[in-house]
Amino acid sequence: MASKKSDKQTPGGPEGPRKEFLDEARKSLWLEFYIEAVRIYVTRWMKGYGRRGLQDVDDVVQSTMRRALQGRAPSDRRLFEKWILKRADHALRAWKKRTGVTLERGAVSGHPVAERTDPERSGEEAMEHQEAIETVDKAFADLRPGDQQILVARYKEERAVEEIAAELGKTPKAVRSQLDRAMLNLRAAAMRRAHHS
Numbered sequence: 001m002a003s004k005k006s007d008k009q010t011p012g013g014p015e016g017p018r019k020e021f022l023d024e025a026r027k028s029l030w031l032e033f034y035i036e037a038v039r040i041y042v043t044r045w046m047k048g049y050g051r052r053g054l055q056d057v058d059d060v061v062q063s064t065m066r067r068a069l070q071g072r073a074p075s076d077r078r079l080f081e082k083w084i085l086k087r088a089d090h091a092l093r094a095w096k097k098r099t100g101v102t103l104e105r106g107a108v109s110g111h112p113v114a115e116r117t118d119p120e121r122s123g124e125e126a127m128e129h130q131e132a133i134e135t136v137d138k139a140f141a142d143l144r145p146g147d148q149q150i151l152v153a154r155y156k157e158e159r160a161v162e163e164i165a166a167e168l169g170k171t172p173k174a175v176r177s178q179l180d181r182a183m184l185n186l187r188a189a190a191m192r193r194a195h196h197s
Helices: 015-046 054-070 077-099 121-142 145-156 161-168 172-195
Strands: none
Touching (some): 015 054, 015 077, 015 121, 015 145, 015 172, 054 077, 121 172, 145 161, 145 172, 161 172
């Protein structure tokens, strides 16, 4: 008697690689956008402690991205926001250990690269995570409508560059350039807001 074939695809079957690719593609896409929240968060905590200024900030941001790419990210956007900033906490602690920076507990209460013995610090950390996300949201509102439109299409609606290009009557290369400029404008707006908060 012949065995009945299952309708479900095995992980190694045609649907397996496709699903894995989509998951990784979405994670990469979200990382492109949320790197700005990570940069704001890291910059706030490292102000005055990095020996090389922005280079130290960039090192921790890149370490955060590497950790994120190696990890399993939640598919819910709000959970992803928290998840990526927790990766930033881990990168900050690694930076502290690597550089041997000693922080005065009283002067920087709740600083994520300080030793955590105070149970209230986890609450302060979550509050800082939220503030970083809100800073980027406010910076987005400062952008020109054209920048907002293309960022929404790519990072919120998750549309392909080619699809956006066809709708706008532009080449994919032109859309990628516009996206790069929009992200630079978002970063500049976010940093302005962070420095004035």
